[in-house]
Amino acid sequence: MKYNFDEIIPRRGTNSYKWDSANDADILPMWVADMDFRTAPAVTEALKKRVEHGIFGYVRVPDSYYHAVIHWFGRRHNWKIEREWIIYTTGVVPALSAVIKALTNPGDRVLVQTPVYNCFFSSIRNNGCEMISNPLIYEDNTYRIDFDDLEKKAADPKVKLLLLCNPHNPAGRVWSKQELIRIGEICLQNDVWVVSDEIHCELVFPGHTYTPFASLSKEFRMHSVTCTSPSKAFNLAGLQIANIISADADIRRKIDKAININEVCDVNPFGVEALIAAYNEGEEWLEELKS
Numbered sequence: 576m577k578y579n580f581d582e583i584i585p586r587r588g589t590n591s592y593k594w595d596s597a598n599d600a601d602i603l604p605m606w607v608a609d610m611d612f613r614t615a616p617a618v619t620e621a622l623k624k625r626v627e628h629g630i631f632g633y634v635r636v637p638d639s640y641y642h643a644v645i646h647w648f649g650r651r652h653n654w655k656i657e658r659e660w661i662i663y664t665t666g667v668v669p670a671l672s673a674v675i676k677a678l679t680n681p682g683d684r685v686l687v688q689t690p691v692y693n694c695f696f697s698s699i700r701n702n703g704c705e706m707i708s709n710p711l712i713y714e715d716n717t718y719r720i721d722f723d724d725l726e727k728k729a730a731d732p733k734v735k736l737l738l739l740c741n742p743h744n745p746a747g748r749v750w751s752k753q754e755l756i757r758i759g760e761i762c763l764q765n766d767v768w769v770v771s772d773e774i775h776c777e778l779v780f781p782g783h784t785y786t787p788f789a790s791l792s793k794e795f796r797m798h799s800v801t802c803t804s805p806s807k808a809f810n811l812a813g814l815q816i817a818n819i820i821s822a823d824a825d826i827r828r829k830i831d832k833a834i835n836i837n838e839v840c841d842v843n844p845f846g847v848e849a850l851i852a853a854y855n856e857g858e859e860w861l862e863e864l865k866s
Contacts, residue, residue: 578863580612608744610810612864614849617856618809621848634844636663643854644818648803651858652776654790662819662827663842664834667774670802670819671738672698674770676836677829678800679704679735686728686737686767688720692744695772699738707734711746718746722757729765736768741788742775749783752791759788759795769799774817777808777861789820796822800830808861809853816846 586594593607613619641658648654664670671694675685681703687695689708699706709725711718728734739758742749750758762769771788779785789796804817819834821827834840 576863576866578616578860580864582613584611584613586611608807609812612810614810615853615857615860617852617860618811618849621852622845625844625848631844634842634847636842636847637851639851640847643851644803647854648787652785652787652790654787656820657822659824660820660822660827662821662830662834663840664817664819665815665840665843665846666806667772667802667804667817668694668698669834669840670817671695671770671772672701673830673833674800674802674819675699675702675704675736675738676833677826678768678770682733684731684734686725686734688737688740688743690745691738691740692772695738695740704735705733707731709737711743711748718743718748720750720754720758722761725758726761729761729767734765734767736770737762739769739771739788741771741773742779742785744772744775749779749785752786755786755788756791759791759799763794763798769795771799771801773801774804774807776803777805778865780865789822800826805850805853809849809857811846811849811853814846814849815843816850 588595593604593609597604641661644661645656645658648656664673675698679685679702682705684705684707685699686707686709689710696706707728709721709728712721729737737758741755759769769788773787776785776787787801789799789801801820802817803820806812806814806816819830821830
């Protein structure tokens with residue numbers, strides 16, 4: 576192997592949220608989704624170069640950033656993204672909250688497929704909306720979607736959007752094209768927006784294929800918002816980098832306003848450089864990580 580994934584790297588005493596929150600040295604903290612591997616060398620080198628420049632003033636998002644996102648998803652997942660669809664943001668969780676704010680009003684209802692990542696609940700609650708569960712069915716050692724229940728609950732006129740987790744956290748399901756199409760059909764029939772958290776899209780085992788929800792049809796693309804980030808695949812969560820992708824210009828304006836309502840979305844130069852390096856030069860490292 577070209578990269579060393581066997582090295583044990585001590586993280587206690589580094590202000591690691593995962594490791595330094597566990598006071599007992601015998602505790603193995605398996606509750607936070609970051610890895611204990613070093614990131615791709617290309618990312619480290621890009622960050623070193625940025626640090627050596629020695630000036631950490633305000634920055635803009637460069638063209639190379641958008642090109643990296645577009646080429647990565649086009650090359651790996653056959654998803655054709657246009658530059659203007661991409662909204663820079665500092666994380667998928669604030670992205671979800673901003674999208675909910677943009678697409679709902681207080682008192683509206685939001686569907687989630689439980690069990691699901693806990694921040695889905697807080698993002699809904701903090702925007703004054705009501706969470707409606709479409710529980711997944713556990714059967715034959717895996718989870719599947721209860722489409723009858725989804726149809727019933729999506730028909731409620733107070734339900735405005737579905738928070739989709741694709742691939743699903745924590746169930747570990749990589750939804751098939753057929754499952755995603757059925758979700759999309761139900762949501763279109765009921766004018767329910769699909770907001771898809773696709774942060775785990777690169778951590779898929781051989782034999783399974785991640786499909787971007789928005790790539791399946793023009794209708795789905797125009798009635799959905801996708802949140803992505805290299806943070807899980809390349810262990811970059813602390814750099815706070817993510818993207819919101821929407822083909823609808825009016826929705827993008829609403830989302831942009833929601834993101835910046837408290838003026839807390841300034842561009843992180845380290846996150847920008849890390850994403851560019853990961854997407855342009857980190858693919859070999861990622862494939863070896865998963866092998």
